Amino acid sequence: MSVDYKAYFAEHRETHLNELKEWLSIPSISALSEHKGDVAKAAEWLAGKLREAGLEHVEVHQTAGHPIITADHLHAEGKPTLLVYGHYDVQPVDPLHLWETPPFEPDIRNGKLYARGATDDKGQLFLHVKAVEAILKQEKELPVNIKFCIEGEEEVSSPNLPLYLDNHKDKLAADAIVISDTSLLAPGKPAISTGLRGLCSLELSLETANTDLHSGTYGGGVPNALHALVSLLSSLHDEQGRVAVKGFYDGVLELSPEMREEFAKQEFDEEKLKRDLGLDSLYGEEGFSFVERVGARPTLELNGVYGGFQGEGSKTVIPKEAHAKITCRLVANQDPQAVLDAIEAHLHAHTPVGSKLTFKPKEKAFAFNIDPSHPMLQKAADAFENVYGTRALFTKDGGSIPIVEKLSSTLNGPAVMMGYGLPDENLHAPNEHFNLENFDKGLLTAVEYLKLV
Structure with a gap:
């Protein structure tokens, strides 16, 4: 019919x-x-x-x-x-x-x-x-x-x-x-x-002294929680845009030539994206196009970094604590819990002297x-x-x-x-x-x- x-x-x-x-x-x-x-x-x-x-x-x-x-x-x-x-x-x-x-x-x-x-x-x-x-x-x-x-x-x-x-x-x-x-x-x-993409997320905190300190009296002589956090977070990526955490890429399913061809067929205009976003350049893992990076590769992104004085004007303080929120987008066949474990091990291994790390895992999805x-x-x-x-x-x-x-x-x-x-x-x-x-x-x-x- x-x-x-x-x-x-x-x-x-x-x-x-x-x-x-x-x-x-x-x-x-x-x-x-x-x-x-x-x-x-x-x-x-x-x-x-x-x-x-x-x-x-x-x-x-x-x-x-x-x-x-x-x-x-x-x-x-x-x-x-x-x-x-x-x-x-x-x-x-x-x-x-x-x-x-x-x-x-x-x-x-x-x-x-x-x-x-x-x-x-x-x-x-x-x-x-x-x-x-x-x-x-x-x-x-x-x-x-x-x-x-x-x-x-x-x-x-x-x-x-x-x-x-x-x-x-x-x-x-x-x-x-x-x-x-x-x-x-x-x-x-x-x-x-x-x-x-799957995901996992976490929150981390670094603590140094038991109180905020005057930067004139103590500056240069005690650890600064914000300095420590910035140093720790910078260790998470290398110069090529890859996540520098040992084991992070375990299980990642590599892109087949056929799938890369499908991505190429999209004819995505990266120059237009830069113009639309007001960017001088894009960023990401070397060897991959923008659509491959955001669709088929795992990431580790800082969603929030905070600590110390954030009000109007200045306050000459050495903060005793600093915090960060992190989300990872995962691809097949990564295990969210294994990724969290690898990140936690990396953070502990790279925690600056004089700082104490608190690690809180959050969401997980394959x-x-x-x-x-x-x-x-x-x-x-x-x-x-x-x-x-x-x-x-x-x-x-x-x-x-x-x-x-x-x-x-x-x-x-x-x-x-x-x-x-x-x-x-x-x-x-x-x-x-x-x-x-x-x-x-x-x-x-x-x-x-x-x-x-």
Whole structure:
């Protein structure tokens, strides 16, 4: 049966957009306890739309935090099973005064839908619901088996989904996990992410004397905590931009020639980036391009360094303590705990005389990585090409979405990251929006992928 889905979605476009606006108007901010009721309301709204779409066994599972929603349609005997993952929670909206229109009063301007959650992730997730609905309404059956697992805590690091996954492996088992929570490279240039960096973080403090001291009376005769910290932090990198911690690169999966070719195809303009950022030069590990450094290489970054007097004017003090916050972005197959252990050993070995080190490990998350030659990813690239007219490039993203690695490893299936957003859509920032060109093409691509699999 041949169905003109382009005509179908054009006919139902206004209805679909009005439905999405209704969902976007619910302030499902998972990080703020005052919005707990709104998060629950957004979950129930989605559950209702899944039922209307023709999904079965739609359930809203209560957790220690916010609900998880599951649904399925499993009548395509002998066909693959896809699990669609997404999240319905959104980021806080501050600073509110920078929004051109209220964040929970969706507004369409210049072909873009503005609202908190428009691109991250309600808008992108909504495409999958409507793609399934369209096929069931037009053809009465799906070409594949499909499951949904949608959470309300991705923006707060998914504290309850890992346990749910561990306890429901059979229920959620699938041949591939489809995720739309990333972006195209640029308008008209689709991308499929084959890697997300993991992370680990830490805080460290150095203490010297038991009190701040007068720099005239004691200067030059006692250790200065700030001097000691600056010296210690400078030991973390070498002159070539590499992390100088012994063991830091253990397990790092080197870039294949094929993956480096995919990076080169992006034709990233480093000169334009320098101009845009007002920089004279870029920085990083020698031997790698900017996109390789930020997508496929590990990093160690200082996020905050503080200590001593920071008020107006001067105060001639020798500070007794100084502090730093550090975050590492990791790649496959680094172990976050092993990296933390290596950094701690390095810091202790290089702590200046007269200083005492306190080391506090914080977050830990594994990187996600997948071979782009996997058939499920190749078919996703085909789906993009059939709709966008250009084949998707395989990329690696510098950010971290820890739940992706957990989904893939727990369910033992490839994660197919088919994003429909754009890099400049202000996710997590004021005036978040979703380009409606990708709303329209995303619907068609989602349908196309279900048919190709």
